[in-house]
Amino acid sequence: MSDHATDPATEAFVAHRNLLFTVAYEVLGSAADAEDVLQETWLRWVEVDLAQVRDQRAYLVRITTRQSLNRLRTMKRRREAYVGPWLPEPLLTTPDVAEDVELAESLSMAMMLVLERLSPTERAVFVLREVFEVSYDDIAEAVGKSPAAVRQIAHRARRHVDARRPRRVVSPSETRAVLESFQRALETGDPQGLLDILAPEVVLVSDGGGVKRAALRPVIGAEKVVRFYLGTSGKTGGTITCDPTVVNGNPALLVRLDGEFDGIMAIHVEDARITGLYYVRNPEKLNRVASETSLTLR
Secondary structure: OHHHOOOHHHHHHHHOHHHHHHHHHHHHOOHHHHHHHHHHHHHHHOOOOHHHOOOHHHHHHHHHHHHHHHHHHHHHHHHOOOOOOOOOOOOEEOHHHHHOHHHHHHHOHHHHHHHOOOOHHHHHHHHHHHHOOOOHHHHHHHHOOOHHHHHHHHHHHHHHHHHHOOOOOOOHHHHHHHHHHHHHHHHHOOHHHHHHHEEEEEEEEEEOOOOOOOOOOOEEOHHHHHHHHHHHHHHHOOOEEEEEEEEOOEEEEEEEEOOEEEEEEEEEEEOOEEEEEEEEOOHHHOOOOOOOEOOOOO
């Protein structure tokens, strides 16, 4: 595209590319699929008569949403055959993402798992309205519904999300402090240290995709989670080390086993204890943690 920098269609697409990727990723939870959606969006965008386009940003978001919806319906069927729990593909994000509280919350593993409970149309409507503040009329154009229907879908989706979303947003500094305690206990194999930082009802979701060892169902309860972690390290005979990082705009850990990159650990914190652990080990989902991804609401 750089060879056609003066082409208006290319200039518009490049100007809004980070926004379009963010929309697609929020709807899909997969960076690889979001990139495919952007390619499909580009192919349709270059066929558009720009003279007839009143708002290029809105038009591009509309195309991206339609393509994301098509892909999400296909992904839903694909995920039914997925081995074990499915987690979003983690992204190493730029510092500005963490500074945007609204964006960071919407990208958190905990929130994206809540969005998984919505139907494809509900998810698209919720993301466009609540995260990107798109008008009901523009959302209606994107999802092929009337504005009145979109309002009803948005209300229903918001009710479902509010019933399951975290009770309050925890500051990055509080999350980092909890994460540091968890890291120390994990690296030293300290069961009491882990129990002290885990909430009694903590839930561990591990995603190995059938490629790497992971629990086939969520592990619920602090003692069971501790046994799972210490049992895993015991069976492998490996040494666990962690490096703090920022994934999806939130503090996380890059986990190594005997010095080899093993996965990404994200957490959810409430009342200074971990209530959610999200461990992505599937190698196919770890391609976007080596370099930063720029995401934006605008």
